[in-house]
Amino acid sequence: MAKPHSTFVCQNCGAISQRWQGRCEACEEWNTIVEEAPSSGIGARAAAGKGRVFALEGLDGQSKEAPRIISGITEFDRVAGGGLVPGSVILIGGEPGIGKSTLLIQACATLAMKKHRVVYISGEEAVAQVRLRAARLGLASAPVELAAETSVEDILATLKQGKQPALVIIDSIQTMWTSTVEAAPGTVTQVRGAAQALIRFAKTTGACVILVGHVTKDGQIAGPRVVEHMVDAVVSFEGDGGHQFRILRAVKNRFGPTDEIGVFEMTGSGLSEVANPSALFLSGRDASAPGAAVFAGMEGTRPVLVEVQALVAPTSLGTPRRAVVGWDPARLSMVLAVLEAHGGLRLGQYDVYLNVAGGLRVNEPAADLAAAAALVSSLTGAPLPAETVYFGELGLSGAVRPVTHAGQRIKEAAKLGFKAAVGPDQSGEAGPLSLRACGHITALVADIAASGAGRRAPAPQRPRAVGTA
Template sequence: MAKPKRRYVCQACGSTSHRWQGQCADCGEWNSLVEEAPATVFSQKHDLSSGGRKVDFVALDVPAEMPVRRATGLAEFDRALGGGLVPGSAILMGGDPGIGKSTLLLQAAAQIARNGGDAVYVSGEEAAGQVRMRAARLGLADAPIRLASVTSVRDILTTLGGMAPPALLVIDSIQTMHSDQIEGAPGTVSQVRGCAFELIRYAKENDVALVLVGHVTKDGSIAGPRVLEHMVDVVMSFEGERSHQYRILRALKNRFGAVDEIGVFAMAGQGLEEVANPSLLFLSGNEEPLAGSAVFPALEGTRPVLVEVQALIVRLQSGATPRRAVVGWDSSRLAMLLAVLEARCGLSFSSCEVYLNVAGGYRLADPAADMAVAAALVSALADKPLPSRSAWFGEISLAGEVRSVAHGGVRLRESLKLGFDRGFGPDGCDSPKALRYEPLKRVSNLVDRVMGSA
């Protein structure tokens, strides 16, 4: 019998190698290759055409009862999920340490338990007494949640098999789970993949909504094999800065709802509180217009959020190299926008330091933010405030054209609802009648409008 070959698996990306090396050839991580037991059962040829059980197919055009979503009691959580928990769904939630993942799920489990559903919370990182202390601080000590502190998947599934399937099963976290059928320490690629597979199979067979908490790496991606994100139905990211009170729950993948839908929470003394109008978090509330400040109606999923873009221009007297500092936006896109303003409009930023900030710690990825950033930069350069109660949006091309963006009418209606009565953006937007909208076709029109504003 041939000796089985050694196999080394990267703990960052899941790629395999037949020899150990310091750096993974696929993802570039250092010291991430760990030896795992070879799967010799796959080295032999097997006939898979017989011996299995017959599969019953279901016709797609036959009427069938659709699964009913279960509300978690947290409207922002339900919004990010697409309307609530789907029975039999598997949800993977990631986020930085201490951002509030366990707090959010404990609050959701308490709401479901109080409303007559059975909720099971399994913690592999904390003892049961520690979870009780946090629940008492959050005012959830009276919630009838089934709580356990265990890391063995065999013990978890054996216990769940002897009771009625719960409505919600929370595993905190999947990196702490282990199976005695798989070699390797908890958190390795094989353990995470195998434990998640068994838990997801139980959830699918028993119509249980399963939530897996996942650790994240230093670059913000979910730790473990990439296949884990393919196995689940929903991938959610809990984002926020510790220096700010807001938290954003973002759906990165959702088989049952819209992608990039968000739920907004604020961290308070009694846990996470829902924010019905998140625009109020990211606006300064200053009625007096200031130079270098522009309001941008961003769009997160189907929800418009108004954020404030701030710019500061500092002219240098000496021949020092000017700085470009950006917080909350793409620095390379800022460089591109500065080049367009210099080439197409004749403005000079080469001898100026440029500082750009998105207020409230918000992070912008919407290309429609080009117009608001350009307006803030020109306003700061000319030291002239923008028109009061105005919103700016639109994508700027390298030719200096203002391109149309999606859902312009939704952005303008949200601006009008919050007291903004003027809008500037691309041509062809469905503007509300109560809002004065001025279309701008080129970035030079924006510069003329800002320079001529009082």
């Protein structure tokens, strides 16, 4: 019988190699490869023997909708798909200090007040620290069961005692370790093994388990990607330290829609729900300033209005700057190329800055038209109409393509007092607003340039070399 050999696993991406090397070939990170024993890992110690026979079923059987546990936090339930599903496992990630523990403590307290058994296991903080946070939030009287423990076997043995818990919080999965894996806590193999044991507990008992995960410098959840495939939902908690807004975004959800968001506001007494995020994102808007367009977007099933700001300024550099906050830089480059090729603008001698106000990150291509309108407005110095929203996808030919859920976008704009919308020709969904159809980028540029005639910024002059006449 051949002797089993050790494997070498990258602690950053989980790639496996047969020998040690200083740099991982998969993620190109240095000094992240660690040797692991051959008996480590999921299924490595599975007993050999005869398997049991199980029944197979057809596709025509009847199935009922999964029951839900309503947490009482509307924005949290929206992202979860209408509530927590018993037996499901949710992985939530976010930057340090963004408010993950605060949100989960509030959810635990709300559920515990409804006579559900809720257990909060902290592997990073002592019980006294968790109690201090709960007291600061005014939730000290909630019957939440607390513990500071990192051994998965001890945690599971404790959870099986007494009444079945409805919700279990593990903060965080990177601090957990299991004795069935011969590796240091926090390594890829330990995180994977601990997650599998907790997932098995959730599926067999019907308890909902929420795993808190650290994030890397790139914003990705640390640890092996296989953990994201194992869980039922992956949720990211986003926000900017300079803003009080926090966005809870569903990246994966087996029991609800993806790309759904919940909006919170960080206050002195914890996180408060934002029932109307559009009004919050548009608060403080200067409608008379050029370079600002209101984009009617969709986040999951919710329409959201947000301000897209652009600044086009003469450059003093050989290569103009292109800076983006809250949007895809590649789409900005595409919009600039379309404006130059089909809109007749010359932006090669200008620095371009684009910002989505409020800290929200926009991912859908329907923001192309709003970004283009903001860029043209900043270049010409012509403010856009204050009561107009923009939406539409730009093609490389300059055509404005139709987008989905146009009716919901227009209804949200009308609810906030807007009078007109500029977008693709979808007259059947105009609803209460006056929809000005824009079929090509040239029409948008012509309208904005006409309103700003005489205020176009002069072309920048190249600085003359020193010593020349």
